[in-house]
Amino acid sequence: MSNWKRVLLIITGGIAAYKSLELIRDLQRRKIAVRCILTRAGAEFVTPMALAALSGDKVYQDIFSLTDESEMGHIELSRDADLIVVAPATANIIAKMRAGIADDLASTTLLATGKPVVIAPAMNVRMWEHAATQENIGVLKDRGISLIGPNEGDMACNEFGMGRMAEPSKIVEEITTFFSVRAGDTTPRLGARNGVLSGRRAVVTSGPTHEAVDPVRYLANHSSGRQGHAIAAALASLGAETILVAGPTQQPDPAGVTVKNVQSAVEMMAACQAELPADIVICAAAVADWRVANPPQEKIKKERGKNGNKTSAPPVLQLEENPDILASISTLKTERPALVVGFAAETNSVIEHAKSKRISKGCDWIVANDVSPGTGTFGGGHNTVHVIDGDGVEDWPVMSKEKIGFRLAERIAQYLETFS
Ligand code: PMT
Numbered sequence: 174m175s176n177w178k179r180v181l182l183i184i185t186g187g188i189a190a191y192k193s194l195e196l197i198r199d200l201q202r203r204k205i206a207v208r209c210i211l212t213r214a215g216a217e218f219v220t221p222m223a224l225a226a227l228s229g230d231k232v233y234q235d236i237f238s239l240t241d242e243s244e245m246g247h248i249e250l251s252r253d254a255d256l257i258v259v260a261p262a263t264a265n266i267i268a269k270m271r272a273g274i275a276d277d278l279a280s281t282t283l284l285a286t287g288k289p290v291v292i293a294p295a296m297n298v299r300m301w302e303h304a305a306t307q308e309n310i311g312v313l314k315d316r317g318i319s320l321i322g323p324n325e326g327d328m329a330c331n332e333f334g335m336g337r338m339a340e341p342s343k344i345v346e347e348i349t350t351f352f353s354v355r356a357g358d359t360t361p362r363l364g365a366r367n368g369v370l371s372g373r374r375a376v377v378t379s380g381p382t383h384e385a386v387d388p389v390r391y392l393a394n395h396s397s398g399r400q401g402h403a404i405a406a407a408l409a410s411l412g413a414e415t416i417l418v419a420g421p422t423q424q425p426d427p428a429g430v431t432v433k434n435v436q437s438a439v440e441m442m443a444a445c446q447a448e449l450p451a452d453i454v455i456c457a458a459a460v461a462d463w464r465v466a467n468p469p470q471e472k473i474k475k476e477r478g479k480n481g482n483k484t485s486a487p488p489v490l491q492l493e494e495n496p497d498i499l500a501s502i503s504t505l506k507t508e509r510p511a512l513v514v515g516f517a518a519e520t521n522s523v524i525e526h527a528k529s530k531r532i533s534k535g536c537d538w539i540v541a542n543d544v545s546p547g548t549g550t551f552g553g554g555h556n557t558v559h560v561i562d563g564d565g566v567e568d569w570p571v572m573s574k575e576k577i578g579f580r581l582a583e584r585i586a587q588y589l590e591t592f593s
Pocket residue numbers: 378380395396397398399400401438456457458459460461462495496497498499500514515516517518519530542544550551552553574
């Protein structure tokens with residue numbers, strides 16, 4: 174466990190405290206160690222014994238405990254953590270954090286820490302909407318504290334509205350992303366080998382292809398490789414043995430991923446085929462549909478006469494079609510991967526075109542995105558995608574490409590757990 178990331182989880186007194194058990198389990202699955210502080214009110218909802226059993230660690234409750242303070246005082250608890258998560262965070266602890274009150278172990282640790290803090294608020298809708306809480310939240314955000322949720326929904330008090338704690342899966346996603354971003358954006362190796370995709374082999378394509386016009390010129394597109402690399406990093410973080418077949422990009426190689434660098438579509442096809450069989454194939458690369466037929470071995474010259482006048486017509490490039498990597502893998506007769514996912518880069522009628530692409534190429538899912546100029550999809554840090562499968566269309570909100578990678582990897586893991 175020495176290389177595991179460490180979360181100090183502060184559980185305060187709300188009905189959502191029971192969700193902390195699921196949260197601890199899911200974090201441990203991703204090799205994130207959890208140590209718990211339980212407030213007196215929190216202990217009304219969840220027992221220290223259950224928390225200790227799941228976290229595999231002592232649960233800290235009392236600032237005046239002589240043994241705790243000598244073994245692991247509140248300063249040490251904070252020092253030992255990479256991240257402090259307050260879930261559920263009641264209106265009370267939020268108010269104390271804003272005011273700097275330190276009257277128990279949880280609030281004292283929060284006041285004394287210099288570590289990043291994330292809170293998952295959970296309270297009655299009126300408490301959440303109260304001006305005091307909203308003001309407190311605003312101040313905490315300004316101080317750099319991150320918020321996850323709350324969500325809207327039915328409440329334990331028979332009311333409906335904002336105030337439900339975010340689901341543990343969402344909190345885990347945010348925490349995992351936090352660690353990956355701190356590790357350098359594309360190296361989320363927190364889940365390591367024993368994660369939910371352990372034992373699965375994944376091949377991901379990413380980036381553009383360069384199609385030679387002659388030895389010094391090429392045809393290309395605006396793909397940066399950020400989306401494909403983020404997906405490969407996320408799959409690896411869930412434990413998949415991941416091979417990234419990358420066109421020419423400036424992206425750093427994600428840690429723990431085997432990277433095969435290629436230039437052209439033909440090379441990308443050959444590299445993918447060499448990595449099969451695989452359980453999962455994701456084609457996120459922007460592969461050129463055409464290449465120049467028979468590019469010359471020498472640079473094409475622009476002929477000019479002595480006075481600079483043109484003496485030859487511009488060259489005409491004869492194009493020929495590139496192999497379709499996605500379609501060829503999707504339609505394999507033997508050893509077809511259990512899941513083949515394509516991307517659809519569209520500039521109009523995005524969903525409609527993506528749906529027909531899923532059928533014509535034969536892949537299981539297609540992730541549609543709008544690449545019109547002005548969207549920033551090519552090369553940008555964020556994307557808005559629609560995941561299309563045989564059941565319909567899932568519209569995802571705008572997210573960082575890293576988050577999309579994680580969410581897609583989680584969806585893949587769930588699919589494989591259910592269907593193969
Ligand atoms: O790299 P970024 O800057 O982060 O941008 C991300 C992205 C926009 C490149 C990415 O999200 C994306 O949309 N990738 C697919 C781009 C593309 O080529 O789309 P397409 O609609 O032309 O192709 C459909 C699918 O067929 C894709 O999965 C593509 O990889 C695949 N294909 C296409 C042609 C070909 N010869 N072989 C293929 O495998």
